[in-house]
Amino acid sequence: MTGYILRRLLLMIPTLFGIMLINFAIIQAAPGGPIQQIVAKLRGQASDVDSRLGGMGSDVGSISGDALHESTYRGAQGIDPALIKELEKQFGFDKPPYERFIKMIGNYLTFDFGKSYFRDQSVVSLVASKLPVSISLGLWTTFLVYLISIPIGVSKAVRDGSAFDICTSAVVVVAYAIPSFLFALFLIVVFAGGSFWNIFPLRGLTSDNWHMLGFFGKMTDYFWHLTLPIIAMVMGGFAKLTLLTKNSFLEEIHKQYVTTARAKGLTENRILYGHVFRNAMLIVIAGFPTAFIHILFTSSLLIEVLFSLDGLGLLGFEAAMSRDYPVMFGALYMFTLLGMALHLIGDLMYMIVDRRIDLSASRG
Secondary structure, eight states: OHHHHHHHHHHHHHHHHHHHHHHHHHHHHSSOOHHHHHHHHHHHHHHHHHHHTTTTTTTTTOOOGGGGGTOOSTTOTTSOHHHHHHHHHHHTTTSOHHHHHHHHHHHHHTTOOOBOSSSSSBHHHHHHHHHHHHHHHHHHHHHHHHHHHHHHHHHHHHTTTSHHHHHHHHHHHHHHHSOHHHHHHHHHHHHBSSSSOBOSOOSOSSOTTGGGSOHHHHHHHHHHHHHHHHHHHHHHHHHHHHHHHHHHHHHHHTSHHHHHHHHTTOOHHHHIIIIIHHHHHHHHHHTHHHHHHHIIIIIHHHHHHHTTOOSHHHHHHHHHHHTOHHHHHHHHHHHHHHHHHHHHHHHHHHHHHOTTOOGGGOOO
16 A cells, blocks of 8 residues: 555656646747736737827837837837846746746745736735635535435436436436536526525625624625535536446446345345445545546636636636736646645545455556
């Protein structure tokens, strides 16, 4: 077991390095870097001045006619080349890409992620400030998805072909077919003052007077704000897990050891929960890290936007749009490490559920 864990930890090093290298190379090839973003804002301000002065301010910010051709940044005509050079030095773009990548990885090894280009905060403090929202959405959604999906999936497998199975299958198909953000829009229209009732809030994780409330009031307010976002995310996530649980149990129920157990006179509950459950749940448990990562870092983006929840999904989206590289790469590094750690935990849970599995014999 110890040897397996050490091998997996050592394997994380080249995996993490490869992920960072590939993403770094892709970003270098993508147009519209941070300097281009600043240039666009400067040009927009200059255009606004020009329009208000009737075109008399067309030379604002320019040095000479030769400066129009000295910059490699699109739209930088009329911007002082010295300012461009200063920005390149400030952001580290005066060095070749391989030097920047080596320096970035060296800093990341000590968990030094630097500061945001466009916010006066460190990457760590930015991520930490957004974590409560995303963790709340991720943990509660994952908990409810498993709490709902496993009992329904087991019941569907035991009652395969019954009216219960057919009715729940119809619900599962509908939940699978409707994207979570469309269901979120439906909830907003119906329950958040869109057209019918104004029962639930539409913005934030807590109310403005949250700090003035007592413990019970704070918990009530917290879950009151989370109700609609979590319902929308659960509807989009429980369908797959329900079908996975059902199919896993059906496969185990039709195996020979179940027939043998019935022949020995064991009760159906003893067979189901004493033998089938342990084997069938392996694949469900193994998928927990992937499900949590998907919910935490992917599914929550549109939900955060729709419900004005300032979490990691929204932070990553805004960083990508503004080309805030420290936030982009710092968050990628941290989340990749977290994802690989959760996958390792998922593999170790195999052994906890089924002692017959010997991870120490694995080479992966």
